[in-house]
């Protein structure tokens with residue numbers, strides 16, 4: 359029930375990764391990357407399917423060898439989500455996965471080597487309408503750029519990116535997006551800000567090697583939050599040393615918090631104190647798990663007492679406000695006569711949320727991507 363985001367997006371060119379639009383105001387696509395061995399086709403397909411179940415838009419798969427390229431062919435046949443092949447240096451792998459229907463190549467043209475090899479990849483990408491992602495990482499800048507700047511700086515990352523951009527420009531290829539990732543939040547943010555002023559292509563955001571599930575999520579939320587709030591960014595990946603499913607969930611949570619892309623339930627819950635009339639934390643945790651399948655954008659407030667409960671419930675799709683033995687229930691911002699037993703809070707709320715989601719779905723309030 360909260361308003362639309364006040365964020366004004368940067369103007370960027372539209373590209374497509376498979377059927378997913380990127381840039382020019384398209385919903386910000388959430389990506390993740392498999393961490394199975396690509397040659398283990400079954401395990402990789404299984405992981406991609408579990409990423410799809412939590413809503414991933416695009417999945418990147420590392421393709422380090424020709425064996426992995428053959429495995430990629432089989433994986434691609436078995437999944438429906440667009441796949442990006444992550445390739446370093448070896449242009450033959452890029453050409454091979456292009457034959458197998460890859461949806462995007464993550465390869466830096468300047469690292470391919472000889473001009474004829476670069477041209478072979480770019481011509482192939484053009485012929486098959488496959489976009490390229492130029493991916494700059496603060497930890498692997500070119501030697502001469504490292505020497506020029508002494509350390510990774512925003513200017514250094516952007517100079518590196520523009521080198522690859524210039525190669526594609528020279529070959530009249532503009533179907534690409536760019537990332538300038540760093541593990542330091544300020545370095546990444548400054549790099550993206552600088553780059554955003556210099557190219558019209560979409561930007562793929564990320565804080566690279568951000569850390570474990572908790573610390574990496576916080577770093578990513580700060581860095582990507584700053585950029586997204588300024589309108590910068592067209593697609594994102596949260597890089598966590600954790601189950602990739604967490605990357606997708608955190609990505610959507612960041613977009614949800616900024617009201618850029620609403621997908622699933624936005625829980626509003628108090629931290630609890632001795633005034634709470636029912637187990638708020640247990641209720642929220644249980645419902646977050648039980649309701650992962652709900653994709654309908656909706657606000658649900660679960661508040662332990664009347665101090666803040668009614669205020670939040672009035673601007674939520676579903677709200678509950680802790681009361682003695684029985685708690686107040688709100689729907690669509692209106693107080694209902696019905697009250698909930700505090701002892702059976704989770705089941706009652708789940709039923710109400712599912713019913714409300716179904717009403718909202720019918721009234722076409724669905725994920726903006728499907729609009």
Ligand code: SF4
Pocket residue numbers: 628629630631632633634635661662663664665666667
């Ligand atoms: S809303 Fe009530 S229970 Fe929750 S933290 Fe505030 S005072 Fe405590």
